[in-house]
Amino acid sequence: MTNHQTTATRVILEEAAALSELAQNIPSSFTNLVDCIISFKGRIILTGIGKSGYIARKIAATFASTGTAALYIHPAEASHGDLGMITEQDLVMMLSNSGETKELFDIINYCKRFAIKIVAMTMNPTSTLATNSDFLLPIPKIREASTIIAPTTSALMMLALGDALTVAVQEAKGFSKDDFRLYHPGGKIGANLLKVKDLMRSGDQLPLVYENTAFTDTIITITQKSLGCAIVINTQYNLIGIITDGDLRRHLKDMSSLKYAYDVMTANPKYILPTQLATEALYIMNNNSITAIPVIEQGILVGVIHIHDLLRVGIS
Structure with a gap:
């Protein structure tokens, strides 16, 4: 020394x-x-x-x-x-x-x-x-x-x-953390205190399909919404599953036999609540090697948050 x-x-x-x-x-x-x-x-x-x-x-x-x-x-x-x-x-x-x-x-x-x-x-x-x-x-x-x-x-x-x-x-x-955020709207502190509901996509931005949506229509939805995924719901907007770009690639050789969204989706996917911190969403994404998470409130799908939404505002 x-x-x-x-x-x-x-x-x-x-x-x-x-x-x-x-x-x-x-x-x-x-x-x-x-x-x-x-x-x-x-x-x-x-x-x-x-x-x-x-x-x-x-x-x-x-x-x-x-x-x-x-x-x-x-x-x-x-x-x-x-x-x-x-x-x-x-x-x-x-x-x-x-x-x-x-x-x-x-x-x-x-x-x-x-x-x-x-x-x-x-x-x-x-x-x-x-x-x-x-x-x-x-x-x-x-x-x-x-x-x-x-x-x-x-x-x-x-x-x-x-x-x-x-x-x-x-x-x-x-x-509280919410109070603290009011005094730190800018910079890294402000970003890391944002909640999921502040950044999630909702309404017409959501890439929604049903279990019986045709596989070809599912691909169109994924392409049009540009989130790299489709969220599978039922008529009551309950979350059923998720289909990602990765799921499509893994089923390339089976394309001719696939008929419905149900045939490709991952059931019971990870989800997050709108009141949780956006940093928690990033943690889930990193730990599960995924890029988007459905947002659920009282059992109903209300949005989806993508990793690009988090990185764009400086969350780390």
Whole structure:
């Protein structure tokens, strides 16, 4: 192992040990803070400077994306007018390793003047920030993994405790995958939270045939609908079977003897519900080497979803 690898191993192990220590010492005010957040109507204002500021930004972003109104304010900008963004209905969470970050003092004084509750996340439980807080989230006093004491372990613990807080609030509120999708309509997250009903083909797009549909007409249906399959149903729209391009190729030598769709179809095919995630459809397709799945609701065929529909929107 090289010296660089040795350093990397040491840093990661020290930080892992710090997280373990944090997990065994969740602050006593954590539960009361969660209860406060889920009951009040204002916003969570995050602030901090330096590395603590970066962590504060991340916590604010996670709160906002999981249904809790939150934003980050830079302490220096707060002292030059942005304090007006903080209202008496808000909750201010300040991050500072030492708890003596002078840039935060104007915000502390402002909060005290207007009785705005303060959450302090700090490694110093006797600091100015800590003693002026309504909710104290102390970080275990563990040395930094950096030999020059650059913020490493402390920043990671703040990040982890922030994640724990946002997830606890999210779960207490009953924030669902559907809710999460509303805040992430674009990109990979939005795509992977789409449901089958959002992408499935329906109505005139469906390649439908009956058991007694002539084999030649079945081929025409498969060709016209361009989904590489035909769905076999009865008159009540119950799913009977499926015929794929692969089924046709496997029966090439028997073409002259085939009369009906029933002669070629695969009975009891895989199917999926419209309310399931589209990612589940892709999983079924990959695991069964198929490219299309019928969509069933209360026993009735309502659609079909094709692998191209999934890949087109970036589902993986």
